[in-house]
Amino acid sequence: MLSLLLAGTMFAVDVLPDMGVWGDYLGEAYIGTTSSSEPPAGRRAIRISTATVNYGPGRLELRGGEIVGSQQRVYQRVFRDDGGWYDREAGWFVYHASHGHIHFNDWTVFHLRELLPDGTPGEIVRTGDKTSFCILELLTYNSSLPGYGTPPSYSSCGQIQGLRPGRADIYSSGLTDQYIDIVGMPDGDYWLEAEVDPDNLVLEADETNNVAGIPFTIGPVPATVDDAYENNDSRAQVDALPEGAPNSANLGLVLTPKVIHDLSMNDDDWFKLRLHASEEGDYIRIASGYLRTGNLNLQLLNAAGSVIQTSTNSHNVETINLRGLPAGTYYVRVYNSTSTNNPNYRLEVVPGANAPPTVVVTEPSVTMYVEYAEETFPVHWNGSDPDGDPKWVSLFLTPSKDDPSGAIEIPGYQNLYGYMGQVNVNTVTLPIGKWYVMVQATDGGAYSESWAPASVTLFIHGDLNLDGALTMADFNLLKPWVEDAEVVVLPPGWHRIADMNHDNVVDHTDLEILRALIG
Structure with a gap:
């Protein structure tokens, strides 16, 4: 009876918020000093604006609870898909004298990291204090998200604070505690990042996407020199470049996130690329560590060369959201809005999800015994790619069927064109023994495998125990x-x-x- 009751029970599911940092606003950072409310005043510091965003699907709601000393306990109200809710402890509210209202403690933290030669962030070299926020809806991130307009809203720094999906809060660089002290830091290229909810006080749908960062340079601006992707000053020039070649601005099909760093701007830069259909979270971004030098703008154009999106902030972080963009060929144009050049910027492409190709191996279909170095054996396959991408296949031998562990490459049969459909395998370089043929298919980003229905045993005459020697x-x-x-x-x-x-x-x-x- 209990099993019958449980079978008919629908269990409610939490509809959680998903918090992140809106990276574009980090581009407002600049080198300034600490204020009188951040003693000692006058210290050299990076002043930082921080926008925290709720990607959804659920709303973030924080409620004040009991007073404990000089603080007030905070509870997160977690809403459920059956219309119910529950409260869970999530930290503290504290009165912020400089701002004149209560804040949710330890909401963000700033880090300055090394910037490694390959353009990736390195070790943390400076950290700001954890900052508190009054969390309320000040900006729109994405008005198309479900729940964006569903009441109630959050518009005060009172006992109930929060963000609906698609909404964001912002603390500008001039507010108290929005800085990292850089006294004594040497000139150089760094990575500036902000993290929301660093102590995981809030229950979220995804805890892995709470950090955003940009390049940040301390020191004088050097002269601009041509980068490795020149000449790519026009659409015609980039059309003439070989697709996918090293240092070619004709990037070809972009299947996985791609970052090109150490680019420079002294004229227009054009890039050509092919993309899959894009979803929420896919974007193209440019960013320069010289945030206040040579203001860069960003355009996305279709295959016909018509502009479909433009980003023209007053700082050197520009983002174009790709959500809803159909698959096709596009152009990226980076251009300068002033007469001042920019000596270094990076281009980042985060494309739509890439589905793996399918592959089915049809031969060998019966058990085969093949004399080593004297005979060949056939491998046949068919398949397709759901995104219509070109496909390559590689052949392997595995000791067991449907298990890739212990796979051995078949030399000379790697990265074959998928449309070939069949090959005869030369056995002169293969090991003696019983094997299954695995075909791995890829479109350059995603992979899938399939095994032949039957085994292939490679032998030399007289070697009954298949140890490679006659004894x-x-x-x-x-x-x-x-x-x-x-x-x-x-x-x-x-x-x-x-x-x-x-x-x-x-x-x-x-x-x-x-x-x-x-x-």
Whole structure:
């Protein structure tokens, strides 16, 4: 009876918020000083604006609870898909004297990291204090998200604070505690990042996307020199470049996130690329560590060269959201809105999800025994790519079917064109033994595997135990079978492996030849 009741029960599911940092607003950062409310005043510091955004699907709602000393306990109200809710402890409210209202403690933190030669963030070299926020809806991130306009809203720094999906809060760079002290920091290229909810006080749908960062440079601005992708000053120039070649601005099909760093701006830069259909969270971004030098703008154009989106902030972080963009060929144009050049920027492309190609191996379809270095065996396959991408296949041998562990590359049969559909495999470089053929298909980003229905055993004549050598062990295995007059059927494959004289009969002559070869 209990199992019947449980089978008919629908369990409610939490509809959680998903918090992140809106990276574009980090581009407002600049080198300034600490204020009188951040003693000691006058210290050299990076002043930072921070926008925290709720990606959804649920709303963030924080409620004040009991007073404990000088603080007030905070509860997160978690809403459920059946219309219910529950409260959970989530930290503290505290009165912020400089701002004149209560804040949710430890909501964001800033880090300055090394910037490694490959353009990726390195170790943390400076950290700001964890900052508190009054969390309320000040900006629109994405008005198309479900729940964006569903009441109630959050518009005060009172006992109930929060963000609906698609909404964002912002604390500008001039407010108290919005800085990292950089006294004594040497000139150089760094990575500036902000993290929301660093202590995981809030229950979220995704805890892995709470950090955003941009390049940030301390020091004088150097002269601008051509980067490795020049000349790409026009659509015509980029059309003429080889697709996907090293340092070619004709990028080809972009299947996975791609970052090109150490670009420079002294004229227009054009890039050509092909994209899959895009979803929420896919974007193209440019960012320069010289945030206040040579204001860069960003355009996205379609295959016909018509502008479809533009980003023209007053700082050097520009983002174009790709959500809803159909698959196709596009152009990216980076251009300068002033007469001042920019010596270094990066281009980042985060494309739509890439579905793996399908592949089905149809041959070998029956068990095969193939003489090593003398015979070949066929491999046939078919398949397609759901995104219509070009497909390549590589062939492997595996000890077991449907298990890629222990896979061995078949030399000379890697990265074949998928449309070939079949090959004959030369066995001269392959290991002796029983194997299954695995075909791995890729479109350059995603992978899938398939195995042939039947096995292939590679042998040398007389090597019954398949150890790659002719020894008395093989002779002793064969002898009883040959001398027993009642033997009608040999073990699988022996009709080929033990047929030393290739007359299609296994008899005493084969046994004598094997003994002679062993010596």
